[in-house]
Amino acid sequence: MIEVNDVTKRYGETLAVDHLSFAVKPGIVTGFLGPNGAGKTTTMRMILGLDNPSSGTVTVNGRCYRDIGAPMHQIGALLDAKAANGGHTARQHLGWIARAGGIPAGRVDEVLELVGLADVAGRRLGGFSLGMYQRLGIAAALLGDPETLIFDEPVNGLDPEGIRWIRNFLQCLASEGRTILLSSHLMSEMEATADHVIVIGRGRLIANTSIAAVTQQSASNHVRVVSPRSADLVPLLERAGATVNAEDGALIVTGIEAPAIGKVAAGHGLELHELSPRRASLEAAFMELTQGSQQYQGVLSSSAA
Amino acid sequence: MTTATISSNSKIATRAATRRTGFIDILASEWSKLATLRATQLTLGLGFLLSVATTAIACIALGTTQDDWSPDFSPVTTSMIGVAFGVIVFTVFGVMAVSREYASGTIRLTLTATPARGRVFLAKFALVGTMLLVAGLASTISMFYAGQALLGAYGMPTASLADPDAARMVLGLGVAMPFFPLIGFAFGVLFRSTAGGITTALGLHWLPQIFGQLVSESFQENVLSLLPSNGMDTMTSGHIQHSPAFPDPMVGAVVAATWFAVIVGAAYLAFVRRDA
Ligand SMILES: Nc1ncnc2c1ncn2[C@@H]1O[C@H](COP(=O)(O)OP(=O)(O)O)[C@@H](O)[C@H]1O
Ligand SMILES: [Mg+2]
Numbered sequence: 001m002i003e004v005n006d007v008t009k010r011y012g013e014t015l016a017v018d019h020l021s022f023a024v025k026p027g028i029v030t031g032f033l034g035p036n037g038a039g040k041t042t043t044m045r046m047i048l049g050l051d052n053p054s055s056g057t058v059t060v061n062g063r064c065y066r067d068i069g070a071p072m073h074q075i076g077a078l079l080d081a082k083a084a085n086g087g088h089t090a091r092q093h094l095g096w097i098a099r100a101g102g103i104p105a106g107r108v109d110e111v112l113e114l115v116g117l118a119d120v121a122g123r124r125l126g127g128f129s130l131g132m133y134q135r136l137g138i139a140a141a142l143l144g145d146p147e148t149l150i151f152d153e154p155v156n157g158l159d160p161e162g163i164r165w166i167r168n169f170l171q172c173l174a175s176e177g178r179t180i181l182l183s184s185h186l187m188s189e190m191e192a193t194a195d196h197v198i199v200i201g202r203g204r205l206i207a208n209t210s211i212a213a214v215t216q217q218s219a220s221n222h223v224r225v226v227s228p229r230s231a232d233l234v235p236l237l238e239r240a241g242a243t244v245n246a247e248d249g250a251l252i253v254t255g256i257e258a259p260a261i262g263k264v265a266a267g268h269g270l271e272l273h274e275l276s277p278r279r280a281s282l283e284a285a286f287m288e289l290t291q292g293s294q295q296y297q298g299v300l301s302s303s304a305a
Numbered sequence: 306m307t308t309a310t311i312s313s314n315s316k317i318a319t320r321a322a323t324r325r326t327g328f329i330d331i332l333a334s335e336w337s338k339l340a341t342l343r344a345t346q347l348t349l350g351l352g353f354l355l356s357v358a359t360t361a362i363a364c365i366a367l368g369t370t371q372d373d374w375s376p377d378f379s380p381v382t383t384s385m386i387g388v389a390f391g392v393i394v395f396t397v398f399g400v401m402a403v404s405r406e407y408a409s410g411t412i413r414l415t416l417t418a419t420p421a422r423g424r425v426f427l428a429k430f431a432l433v434g435t436m437l438l439v440a441g442l443a444s445t446i447s448m449f450y451a452g453q454a455l456l457g458a459y460g461m462p463t464a465s466l467a468d469p470d471a472a473r474m475v476l477g478l479g480v481a482m483p484f485f486p487l488i489g490f491a492f493g494v495l496f497r498s499t500a501g502g503i504t505t506a507l508g509l510h511w512l513p514q515i516f517g518q519l520v521s522e523s524f525q526e527n528v529l530s531l532l533p534s535n536g537m538d539t540m541t542s543g544h545i546q547h548s549p550a551f552p553d554p555m556v557g558a559v560v561a562a563t564w565f566a567v568i569v570g571a572a573y574l575a576f577v578r579r580d581a
Contacts, residue, residue, distance in 0.1 A: 018503045050413055051580040066420040070323035077417055084411030087342045096341075100334035100418035102326040140414065 007056030016042040018203035029174045031194030032183040039203040040183040056118040072101035075148040076141030081133040086126035111139040131162035148179040191282045218280035223258045226274035331428040348398040349440045356391030357374035360448040367384045368459025380464045384452020391444050398495040399486030400502035402433045422577045441482025449475045477541035485510045491572035524548040536560030
């Protein structure tokens, strides 16, 4: 479990993280969302003990990262995939990391196999593509077979094939019950992968909620109804507590769920041609949730870009 | 891909999990990181070759142009001419051993694997120092034998390592060889930059050589003698060469050690405390 307690981080004049608190729940994928410059990478560096918070504390399984004797067995991280010596081979690169973490050398070939780099284990990293570097970074994070994994924008800059591979691999890791903190500046990244999201903007917490709760509670959830008898149906639905708007030949019903609408229609012998519940997109749901939050507007504009 | 494949064999995981990362792990990791790089092999090899080649060229040049020898001609000092060039290349090695980690970003991997920063610094320092010591001694001893062989071939006076004055200089220079490269290592940590580290370390090294002859004797005695290179030179060659900038050998040792301790100490503190 990762806990960030009232953490502030300044780099000179820049306030990178501003009184941020959250806990990453075990066993699920938590999305860490925010526009570029929101403080995601800085927060992750503090989790790993690389940067010191200006104030506040960050703990991994109850301890400061720097006090953990063999941290690679508890938490694995991929921050900057390109951090490597181009002159090393993939095996040499993972070899020195494993040695530093007190991990048996045999594990290196195991993780190379896992990420599909076994064939290029003896090749110099200088010739690797970004996608191969990302796989190598994931392999390094998995060396200690840790329960918790953190990935900083792992799909950034990848081609669709690389993105698909990373997504599948993450889902695979998640299905093993690992705790995953996954950052992104794109909301759309989270819809498929995350169970929970922590949204930050300008270093501050904007939202910390489960994906399901966000989309279920959204006011933009509605039911689309098409009926040849809509004129008769509308007052009945309104009496049942719904709000109804007409939209090119269809009724947009909010306030009651589809089964209730079907029941009303059937009870009055009204024919229905369409009865389809529509969930708000994660993006739209968040827009509501954080309406008026200045920082959050940044999230949206950057995810649209 | 099946999900079961991602976890390692649980036996490996449990056995490894009980093992705390120790100093030897860090040292072994640093060794396998540094020694496998072609750049390491090239710089250390180049430092060695350049030292010996410079000495050889100097001895050949002397042998073919000089006919009579002044009584203060020293075959030992002559054969050590290459040290000046070797130390430049070795300093580049010392700086890059650490600045490369900042340039490539691997320092973050290093410190994520072993967050005990004090130990990481000491392991790096000990490893780089040992590699430089071996390279330094190999260079000065090879320079000495190559120099004596060439001087002998031209019928010039030669020396033997059995002579304590010769041994003090040859072994002393070899042991002293890591001094500036390790200061370079420390500047590499402080500046996190190859150019900054090399410039500062070599600047400190060459300062007295550049200005030494231009200033008054009292300035040489009172100011330049307090620079680290003169402190070092006093110990290794003060008994053969004399200069107003060379203090007493004991003072020289204290001067050199103080510089070294202050710069390396500052690098240690920076490494432990600063954001990576
Ligand atoms: N080492 C640093 N020195 C100075 N400023 C930094 C440093 N690292 C990050 N910042 C600043 O802190 C803010 C947050 O950056 P970052 O954590 O990288 O955001 P994100 O990962 O969400 O894009 C940015 O304004 C960035 O410029
Ligand atoms: Mg970032």
